[in-house]
Amino acid sequence: MLGGAFHAAVLFLVSAGLQLVFGVQKILNLACGSFYALGAYLGVSAVTWALGAGLPAPLFVVVLIAAGLALAVIGPVVERILRTIYDRDESFQLLLTFALVLMFEDVIRFVWGTAPHQLGTVYLVYGQLRIAGSTVPVYNLVVIAAGALIALGMGWLLTRTRFGRIVRATAENREMSEALGVDMHSVYARVFTLGVALGTVGGALVIPATAATSEMGIELIVEAFAVVVIGGLGSMRGAFVGALIVGLLKAGAIAIWPEVEMLAVYVVVVAVLVLRPTGLFARAAA
Amino acid sequence: MKTTRRQFLALTGAASAARVLRLDAAPAFAQAGPVKLGVLAAKAGVLAPVGESGLRGVTWATERINAGGGILGRKIELVVEEESSPKDTVERFRKLVLQDKVDAVSGGISTGVGLALGPVAEEMKAIWLAWDATTQKGVDETMPKPKYAFRSTDNECEAVMASILTAKNWKGKFRTVAGINPDYSYGRDNWAAFLAIMKKYAIDVQVVSELWPKLGATDFTAHVATLQQAKPDLIFSCFWAGDTPIFMKQAHGAGLTGTTKFVLTTGGGVHESLKRAFTPEGALLGYNSMYFEHPRASALMKEFVRWHQEKFKEWPSYESDHGYFTIAAYKAAVERAAKAAGGKWPSQDAVIQALEGVEVESLSGPRRFREDHIMEATFFQGYTTHKNKHDFVTIDPVEAMGTKQIQKPSGVGLYDWINSWKV
Numbered sequence: 251m252l253g254g255a256f257h258a259a260v261l262f263l264v265s266a267g268l269q270l271v272f273g274v275q276k277i278l279n280l281a282c283g284s285f286y287a288l289g290a291y292l293g294v295s296a297v298t299w300a301l302g303a304g305l306p307a308p309l310f311v312v313v314l315i316a317a318g319l320a321l322a323v324i325g326p327v328v329e330r331i332l333r334t335i336y337d338r339d340e341s342f343q344l345l346l347t348f349a350l351v352l353m354f355e356d357v358i359r360f361v362w363g364t365a366p367h368q369l370g371t372v373y374l375v376y377g378q379l380r381i382a383g384s385t386v387p388v389y390n391l392v393v394i395a396a397g398a399l400i401a402l403g404m405g406w407l408l409t410r411t412r413f414g415r416i417v418r419a420t421a422e423n424r425e426m427s428e429a430l431g432v433d434m435h436s437v438y439a440r441v442f443t444l445g446v447a448l449g450t451v452g453g454a455l456v457i458p459a460t461a462a463t464s465e466m467g468i469e470l471i472v473e474a475f476a477v478v479v480i481g482g483l484g485s486m487r488g489a490f491v492g493a494l495i496v497g498l499l500k501a502g503a504i505a506i507w508p509e510v511e512m513l514a515v516y517v518v519v520v521a522v523l524v525l526r527p528t529g530l531f532a533r534a535a536a
Numbered sequence: 537m538k539t540t541r542r543q544f545l546a547l548t549g550a551a552s553a554a555r556v557l558r559l560d561a562a563p564a565f566a567q568a569g570p571v572k573l574g575v576l577a578a579k580a581g582v583l584a585p586v587g588e589s590g591l592r593g594v595t596w597a598t599e600r601i602n603a604g605g606g607i608l609g610r611k612i613e614l615v616v617e618e619e620s621s622p623k624d625t626v627e628r629f630r631k632l633v634l635q636d637k638v639d640a641v642s643g644g645i646s647t648g649v650g651l652a653l654g655p656v657a658e659e660m661k662a663i664w665l666a667w668d669a670t671t672q673k674g675v676d677e678t679m680p681k682p683k684y685a686f687r688s689t690d691n692e693c694e695a696v697m698a699s700i701l702t703a704k705n706w707k708g709k710f711r712t713v714a715g716i717n718p719d720y721s722y723g724r725d726n727w728a729a730f731l732a733i734m735k736k737y738a739i740d741v742q743v744v745s746e747l748w749p750k751l752g753a754t755d756f757t758a759h760v761a762t763l764q765q766a767k768p769d770l771i772f773s774c775f776w777a778g779d780t781p782i783f784m785k786q787a788h789g790a791g792l793t794g795t796t797k798f799v800l801t802t803g804g805g806v807h808e809s810l811k812r813a814f815t816p817e818g819a820l821l822g823y824n825s826m827y828f829e830h831p832r833a834s835a836l837m838k839e840f841v842r843w844h845q846e847k848f849k850e851w852p853s854y855e856s857d858h859g860y861f862t863i864a865a866y867k868a869a870v871e872r873a874a875k876a877a878g879g880k881w882p883s884q885d886a887v888i889q890a891l892e893g894v895e896v897e898s899l900s901g902p903r904r905f906r907e908d909h910i911m912e913a914t915f916f917q918g919y920t921t922h923k924n925k926h927d928f929v930t931i932d933p934v935e936a937m938g939t940k941q942i943q944k945p946s947g948v949g950l951y952d953w954i955n956s957w958k959v
Binding site (some may be wrong): 252254255256257355359364365366369370371374375378384385386387389390454458459461463464465466469500501504505508509511512 | 557579580581584585587588745746747748749750752754755759760761762764765778781782785786788789790791809811813814858927
């Protein structure tokens with residue numbers, strides 16, 4: 251159960267980035283997987299450096315989040331490239347963002363080399379907790395809590411702030427918002443950067459428990475798509491519920507019948523596509 | 537001074553004569569240029585460290601051979617390509633043979649790639665010396681009686697060895713077992729061999745969980761949670777790449793490393809990442825066919841370990857020796873065939889014939905190709921200890937078993953062979 255929630259938390263962050271960008275900019279951004287991978291690699295480098303510079307180990311999580319957020323600076327740059335294809339066919343957008351995925355994979359190989367990178371032992375710095383008869387590393391709980399907090403934060407940002415109102419208005423009707431004086435370029439750049447940050451922070455947070463490999467992005471995109479299909483394209487709540495469903499379904503399958511781990515997820519995907527093609531939470535317009 | 541036409545002709549004539557003479561005087565093979573050897577090394581993902589390790593062994597062998605004058609006076613020139621998906625790797629193999637015109641190709645570690653390369657090597661009549669990638673089911677079908685493909689060790693020797701050690705040293709100390717192995721033929725075959733050998737040794741095990749994460753998976757939190765619930769006495773895993781430390785870290789985080797016995801048949805391939813902080817003492821850990829810190833390491837091995845440590849700041853893993861052996865064996869075979877041909881550079885057929893049964897001193901000791909193109913080597917495993925100068929685990933004592941003991945003989949089924957043991 252908690253194993254599933256850990257995976258779900260990370261999956262949520264990446265799918266949330268995907269959803270946000272699609273909801274507002276109508277671009278299916280495959281490169282969200284690359285941002286996840288970049289976040290992971292930079293997270294490893296930053297924490298290794300910080301520990302070397304004398305940072306007390308328990309503070310590593312702060313460095314991780316900072317590294318993830320700092321990496322969001324690539325957001326406006328990538329958005330500038332994507333700006334050329336907003337009005338093109340979806341297949342162009344998919345091709346371009348997929349090209350970005352491949353390019354980022356090579357950037358990673360170039361900068362960090364080909365061997366997996368990992369953070370030795372900071373994962374266990376917070377110790378373990380016994381919950382309901384099983385031992386759980388506290389760090390897993392930190393990640394789950396961070397995922398939940400970011401979900402709440404996103405909810406607050408989108409529904410309670412001026413920026414959120416503008417973003418929602420833009421998602422609803424781009425021409426009308428533009429006519430009302432919203433600077434579309436700036437909204438798009440900011441939304442995209444936020445989407446990037448969700449991915450990079452997700453990648454940075456997961457890394458103490460696992461290892462960064464150059465193809466980790468592509469693997470996660472596939473699952474993020476399952477999340478998006480189940481939750482409904484463009485919906486934040488959909489990303490949250492979809493990630494929970496996929497994470498728990500996988501964990502449940504592994505516990506009960508390991509052979510069907512992937513099958514179980516895609517049976518649900520197919521069922522959603524057949525019975526409710528827009529997903530559980532998508533509104534007809536978005 | 538004005539050169540007359542006659543003088544000019546004489547000069548050019550002398551020059552060309554000199555050129556011809558110089559050619560004649562050159563060593564017999566220098567005119568043929570270097571020996572080109574193709575290399576296929578994985579460079580991405582969880583396979584990357586293993587591919588890199590093999591490439592280092594190949595590079596070191598080549599540097600040494602070239603420093604000593606090459607093969608019969610011809611230097612070795614490596615053409616390195618990447619091993620990735622079977623389809624792309626086959627394309628690169630073709631490119632190496634057709635475009636770069638290499639004399640042989642060394643490399644290949646993943647099963648899917650190996651199964652695809654075998655038939656292509658035969659079809660293109662190109663010598664292929666595999667590092668690994670040919671130890672699986674399906675190899676007999678895709679490479680029956682190969683002429684050009686030289687394979688790695690045959691069955692999963694490391695699983696057989698680990699199972700024998702488990703049966704001998706831990707009999708009566710465990711009853712419930714769980715397996716967590718990557719979901720492809722290697723993982724399945726390792727687990728099946730383990731269970732078959734437990735049965736052979738009349739150890740009554742109860743399987744409480746069989747987990748099959750995808751090859752290349754990097755999140756095992758759900759698997760670890762399942763193992764926690766199953767509470768096995770012993771966990772058997774043939775993880776062999778970046779997945780090993782991730783699994784051990786997550787298992788340790790969940791408190792699984794306290795009392796559970798671990799059998800990690802192949803984890804020694806990524807030994808430096810198995811940090812002491814999360815890898816327990818007393819786990820059975822396999823280093824495949826080379827252990828970098830063997831107390832009785834040969835001078836050759838010590839020299840390689842020193843070079844590796846100085847150059848990469850890392851301790852080498854077993855794939856280096858697979859790589860080293862393929863190059864050393866190729867050189868020995870060419871020399872052996874040339875001797876038989878009266879000192880002339882041998883034909884490809886003669887090299888193939890000489891490779892059959894060739895034995896050389898490899899890094900970890902003597903290694904050879906069996907007449908049926910299967911590699912013979914020594915395997916090393918042992919029980920993990922924290923008493924060392926590193927921040928990762930090593931093994932003490934080191935157990936060694938030769939392929940004569942843990943590899944099935946030519947033409948016999950693995951399980952028929954196991955069942956024929958007298959234990």
